[in-house]
Amino acid sequence: MDKHAVITALRARIAEEIATMTRLAVEAAEAASHEENKPENDKDMRSTEASYVARGQAGRARDLERSHGMLGALSLRDFAPGDGIELSALVELRHRGSTIRCLVVPAAGGQRVQIDGVEVQAVTPTSPLGAALLGLAEGDDAEVPTPQGTKVYEVVSVR
Numbered sequence: 001m002d003k004h005a006v007i008t009a010l011r012a013r014i015a016e017e018i019a020t021m022t023r024l025a026v027e028a029a030e031a032a033s034h035e036e037n038k039p040e041n042d043k044d045m046r047s048t049e050a051s052y053v054a055r056g057q058a059g060r061a062r063d064l065e066r067s068h069g070m071l072g073a074l075s076l077r078d079f080a081p082g083d084g085i086e087l088s089a090l091v092e093l094r095h096r097g098s099t100i101r102c103l104v105v106p107a108a109g110g111q112r113v114q115i116d117g118v119e120v121q122a123v124t125p126t127s128p129l130g131a132a133l134l135g136l137a138e139g140d141d142a143e144v145p146t147p148q149g150t151k152v153y154e155v156v157s158v159r
Contacts, residue, residue, distance in 0.1 A: 018064045028050055028054035029054040029058075067107035070105075084137050089158050093154065
């Protein structure tokens with residue numbers, strides 16, 4: 001699987017989210033100053049609440065823009081057999097008979113993309129799974145604490 005294709009798909013997904021969040025922020029800002037949101041008395045908070053929503057949407061758009069840039073600047077390296085997992089590793093895991101593929105990236109954790117019919121999840125080093133994977137190599141087991149108990153993932157390959 002081509003890591004560049006995964007990064008391109010992740011960046012495209014984030015670009016779509018940036019456009020959506022930017023549009024929502026503009027709409028919320030317009031709603032904050034709309035005539036229907038003018039306070040009817042000193043206890044009426046409609047315009048204030050709409051401005052909070054606009055600020056939140058704009059902040060989310062900025063966060064997404066940072067993630068987009070970080071993914072674009074990520075150096076993708078090839079991993080040799082026995083190399084430990086670090087940023088840009090494409091990792092295949094096995095958990096209870098299921099195969100999971102993830103790409104360790106500095107941002108956009110949790111995003112999932114399809115590449116040639118195969119799902120790949122972005123995992124950051126700050127996530128429980130990403131933190132458990134760092135430094136492991138093929139054949140190692142990653143123990144990930146979850147609210148339902150510890151999950152054990154076998155590292156099948158690191159590319």
